[in-house]
Amino acid sequence: MTNPDYLKCPKSDTAIEIRTDEAAEKSPFCKKHCKKKQFLKRSTAPSSTSDKKNAKLQKVMQYAKKTGATEAKIISTIDIVVEEKLANMCLEPRCENYGLSKNCPPHVSGPSQFKKQLENFNQAIVFKIDVPSEILFSSERRELFQLLHEMAAGIEQYAVKMGFKNSKAYAGDSCKKIFCYDHPECLALSEKGKCRNPQYARPSMSGFGINVLKLMETAGLTMNMATHNTDSDEIKMGSVCGLVLIC
Numbered sequence: 001m002t003n004p005d006y007l008k009c010p011k012s013d014t015a016i017e018i019r020t021d022e023a024a025e026k027s028p029f030c031k032k033h034c035k036k037k038q039f040l041k042r043s044t045a046p047s048s049t050s051d052k053k054n055a056k057l058q059k060v061m062q063y064a065k066k067t068g069a070t071e072a073k074i075i076s077t078i079d080i081v082v083e084e085k086l087a088n089m090c091l092e093p094r095c096e097n098y099g100l101s102k103n104c105p106p107h108v109s110g111p112s113q114f115k116k117q118l119e120n121f122n123q124a125i126v127f128k129i130d131v132p133s134e135i136l137f138s139s140e141r142r143e144l145f146q147l148l149h150e151m152a153a154g155i156e157q158y159a160v161k162m163g164f165k166n167s168k169a170y171a172g173d174s175c176k177k178i179f180c181y182d183h184p185e186c187l188a189l190s191e192k193g194k195c196r197n198p199q200y201a202r203p204s205m206s207g208f209g210i211n212v213l214k215l216m217e218t219a220g221l222t223m224n225m226a227t228h229n230t231d232s233d234e235i236k237m238g239s240v241c242g243l244v245l246i247c
């Protein structure tokens, strides 16, 4: 057996051991066997810095599960699909929360800026919470999305604590409806300019055109699609999901 080369997986930015010209060990992050020619050259064995970074990332993912995620996965940010037409759906048909909070369009940077921002990140954690379908459209919906925002913000803050200081979380639905439903206006959009819930409220993925279905597919997670018309006897569970960019 030849001595292993260590090359860098272009998708997950991890060091992969390669023992032959063709076959590679499976990347622990993108879960793919790559051919040697697909890897970026890396002359040395994985540094302890890289190992430590990967170990910390695993801890962040475990934290996501510990705090209530049904499932959480690490993905490469190059697999995040962003589409202008999805962001446009906040406006047409117009969402009842359009323009009402600092975290919703047109007050967020939108798809093109998000794509540029993604260039600063290599990896992300996608997580989902599965709940009985009837809860998604019941009076408990607000609490469910509140939990989603709190979990996304909690994972982001844990990532920061682990040294990923520029991590950024995204959730779903409008924080106006979730946190400030009994206030006439978003305080962050007012002259006072400060969010009432900076520790929990996060932007919704929709305003950036993030394709959530593809995100879940990439992460290998099943998205249980429940709508207002879903028969809860037929589709028993529905999913809500969040995204944390790690850097």
Ligand code: SF4
Pocket: 100, 101, 102, 103, 175, 176, 177, 179, 180, 185, 186, 187, 188, 189, 194, 195, 196, 197, 198, 201
């Ligand atoms: S003040 Fe309320 S509506 Fe405005 S960004 Fe913060 S949580 Fe959202």
